[in-house]
Amino acid sequence: MTKKCDPTCRFFRCAKRALMIRGRSSRQFRGRKEGRQQIERRGLVALCSWAGDLCQGPSCTYAYCERRALLPDETCSLELRKGSRRVRSIEEEAEKEELKLKLKGKTLRRIRELEYIE
Numbered sequence: 001m002t003k004k005c006d007p008t009c010r011f012f013r014c015a016k017r018a019l020m021i022r023g024r025s026s027r028q029f030r031g032r033k034e035g036r037q038q039i040e041r042r043g044l045v046a047l048c049s050w051a052g053d054l055c056q057g058p059s060c061t062y063a064y065c066e067r068r069a070l071l072p073d074e075t076c077s078l079e080l081r082k083g084s085r086r087v088r089s090i091e092e093e094a095e096k097e098e099l100k101l102k103l104k105g106k107t108l109r110r111i112r113e114l115e116y117i118e
Helices: 077-083 092-104 105-117
Strands: 012-014 018-020 029-032 046-047 063-065
Touching: 012 018
Parallel strands: none
Antiparallel strands: 012 063, 018 029, 018 046
């Protein structure tokens, strides 16, 4: 399941530096200020100070992702990466560690090279 990009994401940026995050209080977050990780939970709203309206999000011409994860169909590729990771079992990890302890020198280097190819 792909997730649409959200202007309240901590990696979402505005090229005009007009992104303004407002919450229930009068406190504001502008530009690259830290503390925007929990924005969705606190009920904050993204505003565009350049247009004077709500931020259009990824459909805006000036929107970009700091991690370069914004896809043309306005989805987040970071969400796609999270789901595709393979989790290794403890047994597999133990076998690899035993093999590394047994092998030395050139043989170990060759095996490491093969792991990168897989």
